[in-house]
Amino acid sequence: MADVKLTIAGRPYDLHCEDGQESQLVELAAVVDEKARAMPGGTEVRQLLFAALMLADDAQDAKGKIEKSEPQSDSLRAAVALAESREAAAREELRAAVAREQAAFKELEAARQNAPAASPTANPSNNRALLQIADRIEALAAKVEQLP
Amino acid sequence: MELDLDESSLAIGRIERALSRIEKSLADRANRPESAAAAVPADQSALKAEVAAVIGELDRLIAEADRG
Incomplete structure (x- = not known):
């Protein structure tokens, strides 16, 4: 196993991979990092989310073009495999973003519970915003579930 | 409309459940290769x-x- 140090969206990561695959891993990380940096000014979670969405978009575009051309050559089949691997990576990033949002919610709830003086009447507008966000995320969940 | 803590907790619970639905849907899609269609x-x-x-x-x- 080889150790690889990556930096994506400003955060360092220590990963392991099979010997000989280090350069491939570094190249893939560079693609993700480039996408993340294309959305400056946001939070790390938002940068990674946009990177995941853009990579998923790239992967789907690539796959659609390849399917239309009915690939016969080895090079085109390799491109399909690459697109699928990037799409899988993008979905993994999106799942990670969802997990981070869930963690952020837990932090928000913990902060609210640890501040009883500010709780009952403090921010009714925030409570209304939470309800509106719940409506919107439930609508998003329905849309994601209906994706083909 | 006046909201209290219980209602905000309910909203957070709804958000968490919706996020879980999104996460599950994405996981299901990842396990269906043919679903990669755009x-x-x-x-x-x-x-x-x-x-x-x-x-x-x-x-x-x-x-x-x-x-x-």
Whole structure:
């Protein structure tokens, strides 16, 4: 196993991979990092989310073009495999973003519970915003579930 | 409309359940290779925009909570 140090969206990561695959891993990380940096000014979670969405978009575009051309050559089949691997990576990033949002919610709830003086009447507008966000995320969940 | 803590907790519970639904749906899609077929681009753009808007609103709320 080889150790690889990556930096994506400003955060360092220590990963392991099979010997000989280090350069491939570094190249893939560079693609993700480039996408993340294309959305400056946001939070790390938002940068990674946009990177995941853009990579998923790239992967789907690539796959659609390849399917239309009915690939016969080895090079085109390799491109399909690459697109699928990037799409899988993008979905993994999106799942990670969802997990981070869930963690952020837990932090928000913990902060609210640890501040009883500010709780009952403090921010009714925030409570209304939470309800509106719940409506919107439930609508998003329905849309994601209906994706083909 | 006056909301209390219980109602905000209910809202957070709804948000967590909706996020779990999204996570499960994504996991299911990842396990279906044929599902890689592209979504309609216009729908996908709208979905991206809505995700960005909701996350922006969440960021704002979390920042307010951090400020107390």
